[in-house]
Amino acid sequence: MTALMERVILHLDMNSYFATVEQQAHPELRGRPVAVAQGRSGERRLAIAASVEAKARGVRTAMRYREAMELCPELIWVWADHHKYQEVSKSLLRILSDFSPELEIFSVDEAFLDLTRTRRQSDPVAAAKLIKSRIRAEVGEWITSSIGIAPNKFLAKLATDLFKPDALIRIRKGEERWLLQHAELEDFCGIGRRIHKRLELLGIRTVEDLAAADERIVKAKLGINGVRLVWAARGFDPSPLEVHSRRKDPQSMGHETTLPENVFDRAELSEILLRLSEQVGRRLRRGGFRGRAIHLRVRYADFSHDSRRIRLGTPTDDTYQIFAEIEKLFASVRYAPVRLLAVTAAELSRTEWHPLSLFPEERVAEQVKEAIDRVNDRYGEFTLTRGMIPAKSVEKQLMPKHFGNKRIEF
């Protein structure tokens, strides 16, 4: 009975990933405190990763520039290069896929591997050692990883998280309690600040409390996720791997930006929304998707936020249609200084092949869109951008009011 076969799940987590990739790429950074920066220059810059040397000085992920510099004045800042991290990630995944085809990409620096039905199943620790050494040899000596092995995903990840960095730990069936005794509720994947607070209100303060909790009560208060947490506290997690090669299409595509300073001016905010709509539209077209729902999110200076969503009659990948919807949504939100804007397309579907439109103006619009995308693919984002008019007929419906006179006639 295969159902009774003990699962062997391996979880891989890269140590200080972005920072070690930078140290690998730039030898002069090795052994020195490095922070990988994202966001705007100045006060709103933020460390999204820190090297072990920086962490030793108290610098942590998601720390602001000023605070990090106070803790570690000789901190070296490097701007994040996500393209590079993605490329390195690909070589990691190539190594992992040599060990099992059942591979789930959890994030740019984390993955699950199911060894249950492979020849590695009998000695997963040897496999893990081999994975770690191959990463060092083939990706870079500075790139280190942690690996946890357990009968399910939850325990494998918990093991990695509890024993990193540079960990290699195996939890066998029967050893779940031992691992869970080392864990706090905050260590659980799925328990953030809010859930932790709500559990506390139920009198649940430890992993033991959670394991002993009445499922029905937790479900009433926290829904289905609460039940999953109770199971997890008992060492049980039935969730399957979301295998990469069978992975579902994305559910949504979005872009957001935190403004260098708070903005009140609607016209200025509209321009930013147009740029975000363009980024979303381009990504949809490049990926061959269209979105049926368009979603706007606004974060205000005081950190409160509004969100608005609209469902379209037919899915779209058109920048100007996305923007037209976003403008309508934007008209319905509060009028207050804005800190962040986000545009997302959801309910994605694959773009169907369609014969060239019968209507000349639509055909022109399609060709113009493709031409713009080609130019931007080649010369970079926003080489050709607003001010472009797809076609006169389209212009009437879709061109925003404040486009001004930067027009190119086709």
Added chain:
DNA sequence: TCTGGGGTCCTAGGACCC
């Protein structure tokens, strides 16, 4: 204690229909 940018999933409640 207010941190960026990319996502995922779940739930409450209103609108609408029969």
Added chain:
DNA sequence: TCTGGGGTCCTAGGACCC
């Protein structure tokens, strides 16, 4: 007409992850 119950669709928002 203001009265039931059930179902579905839709939006806003909450919470989590890295």
